[in-house]
Each structure stands twice: as C-alpha cells, then as structure tokens.
Amino acid sequence: MFSGSIVALVTPFNQDGEVDYDSLKKLVDFHVEAGTDGIVAVGTTGESATLTVEEHVKVVTKVVEFADGRLPVIAGTGANATHESVTFSRLLNNSGIAACLSVTPYYNKPTQEGLYQHYKAIAEVSDVPQILYNVPGRTAVDLLPETVARLSKIDNIIALKDATGDLDRIAIHRELCGEDFVLLSGDDATGLDFVRLGGQGVISVTNNVAAADMAKMFRLAKEGNFEEAEQINQRLMSLHKNLFVESSPIPVKWAVHKMGLIANGELRLPLTELSEGARPIVAQAMAEACVY
Known part of the structure; x- marks a missing residue:
C-alpha cells in the first residue's frame, strides 16, 4: 500500500482564507485519474501548521470521503507538541x-x-x-538511523519518510530496520535514485503538478525499467528543484493554480504568494516538464 508515487497534497483556500472543499475534491479526482498511488492529506505541504485542529480533521476526513476507496489516504498528524500529535491520532x-x-x-x-x-x-x-517523517532542513532536528531502528520495533510504526536527500542512509536503515520496514523518499530530486537503491517510493511535492508522469515513472521503477524512468525524471528535474525556489508550498500552490486545479493560490500567513521574480522560474520549469 505504501509505495510508488504518493502526493503531499496542497490544501486549497478560498480568498477569504477558508478551506476550499470544491477545489479539494477536484484535486483528489485529478490524482485518482492520474494514477497517483496515495495521498497525504494535511501534511506539511498541506500547511498543517496553520490549520486549526477542527479544520485539520475535517480536511482529512473530506479527502477520505472524496477518495472513496479509490486510493489510500495518509493523514498528516505531526506537531511540535506531543500532546497535539496524540490528539490528531486519536x-x-x-x-x-x-x-x-x-x-x-x-x-x-x-x-x-x-x-x-x-x-x-x-x-x-x-x-x-x-510513518515517521524526517526533514531536518525544515525542523532543525535529525531523526538518526539508530533512533529509527528503535522505533521500528514498535508494532505499528511501519515506515519512514526520509527527506534528508542522504542516499547513504538507505542501506543503513535497511540493515537496522529490516526488509519489511518501508522506506519512502521525501526529496523529489533524489527520489528515483532512492528507489533504485532499495526504497519503495516517494511522498512528493512534484506530484501535485506532474501526477501522471510521477505515477508512470515509479511504475517503471518498480518494474526495474530505470532507463525509461530516468528519461521522465530528467524532464521533471527542473520542477523537482524549482518548486522550492521559495519556501514550499508557495511555488507548488502557484503552479497548481495556474493549471486550473484550484480556484486560487491563497496561502495562510506567514506564507505569502510567490514573488514576481520567482514566477518565470516556476513557469519555465512547468514548461520543461510539459505540464503547462
């Protein structure tokens, strides 16, 4: 269930700042039709830090409703207070x-x-x-492989999303955690290499924009056809990199709006819209990827 191309879904807002559930349904349908292997609802790309608890839970349950069993939904439940993560999980x-x-x-x-x-x-x-999620570039803390290994012994901790970009960790995690522990990349630029070296898939920002290509790429990888998968990856490489030209999810939300998948690209403060100077960079990346 937890493999292939899983989208770290953006959360659309109306211009009044409320969650746009019509656009949310449109996004879910888009990913079902594109062959996306799973959805992360209200992860960090979904601006989890700025949603209320009530909004957070409602968005997740709405994504489950909209998906209607057509693909698995993973709920973002992270927080910097343990009691808050516990509350989300409950x-x-x-x-x-x-x-x-x-x-x-x-x-x-x-x-x-x-x-x-x-x-x-x-x-x-x-x-x-x-699923554990390690992204030290955003959190200022690194979940070390030895700690992942300890946690993997807990029955319902079954996977790690590793956004370090450190491909050397794959073999270390595999050795320490065993063959059944699921390893997912959280770094689009190295995601295909991550799978080539033994990972099962990626939880992806790029997938918001290039869903069909990402799904095809990781299907090819699963089949062992890395040559054809790499051709797709190279076409998407500018997207992998330039969807982070400003703090994510600022660029990807602008891109998804330009594709007509959400009504507007509204974000919640302290995030602000993509700057004028960055827009041509993201637009060029989209053109190179043949998605816009």
Missing part, C-alpha cells in the same frame, strides 16, 4: 485513513531520546500504521 483513528505521517517536532530540537518517546506516545494511542 481523532482520526476511525476516519478511514490508511496511516498517519508525523513530522519530527520542529523548533523544540528534542534529543534522540525525546524523539523516541514522542513517537512511542503517538503509536500507543493509534490503531493505524505510523
């Missing part, structure tokens, strides 16, 4: 989600023991599989 236990994805606590900079206890506490209140 509230979503019977929502129909396939798993929870929890980013490492940001700003707090917990020790490795603190990280272990954080994830252990979340796992203990949840009936669904748990």
